Amino acid sequence: MVQAVNSALDNMLSMDEDVLVFGEDVGYFGGVFRTTDGLQEKHGAHRVFDTPLSEGGIAAIAFGMGLNGLKPVCEIQFADYIFPAYDQIVNEIAKLRHRSGGEFWTPITIRTPAGGGIRGGHHHSQSPESQFTHTPGLKVVYSSTPYNAKGLLISAIESEDPVIVFEPKRCYRGPFYGDPHKVPTWSGHAEAEVPDVHYTVPIGEARLVTEGNDCTVIAWGTMVHVCEEGIRQSGASCDLIDLQSLIPWDREAVVRSVKKTGRCVIVHEAPKTSGYGAEMAASVQERCFWSLEAPVTRVTGWDTPFPHTTEWDYMPSPQRIAEAIRGTLEG
């Protein structure tokens, strides 16, 4: 997945001289997760460069560059550290087109590794997507595999709107099925076949990971893989929907599936209260109420700070997901 992100940036830097890549440690060093490895050497220090440790400043200069015709792709090293840039993102980047009557806009891309499972404690583990899905003017995507990590990132860079791209850092080196003692690589995974050439995964389209008739399971990021294992443990036959895009999201795919299965479990790492799962649950009951056989259920992180050594009791586990699925079937 690291190579897929790198390949997306490499393609775009090669194809479009307006694309610039910058952030903390992304230049010479190639990024703490290696996603920008070799790009400075290949494309030059004026196109791929390090910045001061200043998320607010990074977002602000991206705003200015985007306004002045460039396509900046900036990295916030961990999503937990995006908050100094929050005002710039929420009040400025998201609003420019609207507030200026369409005279100015800034089509920037903000990449940020998110989510837990790396023993990162409070501040290297959070998944703050709902802090951005609640902001009109932003598009928000959350990749889960090498294939969609590249395709969504290219779509984001080519978008005329600002896009926040969350990348599940636990999955950079391989999928995570919920067992911290097993560290599979992407090798052999169907979604790890990543073309070297430019391609896109459209923003706004979900991906059907597995098909089944008992229950619809909706997830994004690392949880997509944990859900695969949860579904296996439940013994049920489920549609597993990898949402991929949160704003705009693929309601049609979700509604089609829930109308078929009559059951819905939503899984995310972020805390439950006001999490993006609440939006899913509300929409499912609005659209699928007469098809539902059981209450819509959420499996999420707890409404607590993200822990360090006890993170496996915080993140939704395959067992919790399996129980939730079985619960909808028993209901």
Next chain:
Amino acid sequence: MNNDGCETPIRVPSAPFRPGESASFEEWSYSPSDLMKPDPLSCEPKDTIPHSTGLIRVLGDDDSRSGDWDPDISDSDLLIGLEHMVRLRIFDDRMMKMQRTGKLSFYMRSLGEEAVAIAQTMALEDQDWIFPTYRQPGAQFVRGRDMVSMICHCIGNVEDNVKGRQMPVHYTYREGRYISVSSPVGTQFSQAVGVAMASAYKGLDEVTITWIGDGASAEGDYHYALNFASVFRPPVILNVVNNQWAISTHANLASGSSTFADRGLAYDVPCLRVDGNDFLALYSVTDWARKRASAGLGATHIEVLTYRAGAHSSSDDPTRYRPSDEPDVWPGGDPIHRLRDHLISVGAWTEEKHKDLEDRIDSEVMAAYKEAVKFGDLAQGPYPSSDTIFTEVYSDVPWHLQEQWDEMNRLGGD
């Protein structure tokens, strides 16, 4: 002026004068002969230490122009500047009257600060980017914006180019490279550095100028801007307009530094402190900064020392927190009067011509106002279509917005 005698455990600075007290500032101890003008192309930041603590002036107390900083600008161009300043003041007066009679929701005047954006924009090239706060609308006159269009924006009527989405005075004027004003103070300062970095990347001779208030210079964005400007050296001119007041917060609460200008020295950026009511000095420092920026020498940090002679906004009553005579005793005087008196003193202008100018502009503003309200006023409308709530949120209309838009229209939106 200081709180060293204060007995509270934390030193909490106060304003030098409060209502009921008599404001009195020391007379200017600064003169146009104080400071030499360094060669812009060889000046090192440390060479500007005197310029960051003194005050660059050109117009002296005797109305004459003199000194090393006296810029190469003709009397005829100064008359254009004078006209723009008079235009802005009369425009502001008319808009305040509109606000007071319920024809605008809100207004902010530039009273006492008219020279700032007008002189500085005149010192730039047409391709340069203007990234203003709400106190630099005058730059639009320099860039040729039609006054009717400005009034339509302030009303928020059907001809408002930002479609009734922003409060009055939050102008956008792309044709004049005047970037959209935003309410969160300070955000433009760091963004301007990015605009300038893009110009540098593209190899264009484009400079970006931006301003921030003394109050907003306490925001992180001010420091982000200086730091990024220091590191990446883009062609940007970073102005702190120290007009003494941020609503009721005095400048001495925004910073503990001796001046606002010299904070930039720590970032290794040249720093100038200029008399913000001196049109010629403002023109001169901006021209100097532009020469450096254009030559690839990066940013200049400028403190524009002025005084907010009016209220912060139409919602503010400064008599609650400062003496009512304080604007009158500000030693920098009035920027329009100072330039007018200079031009009269050299025979380029007369009292009669000035009166005629005011009358002409008053008519111009009245005519523009009458034209603008034809497109709707605040009380009667028509307002922009409610469809504008949903347009330009994104480059296209995503389904969830379309659905809500349809819902609004079903419920009787226009």
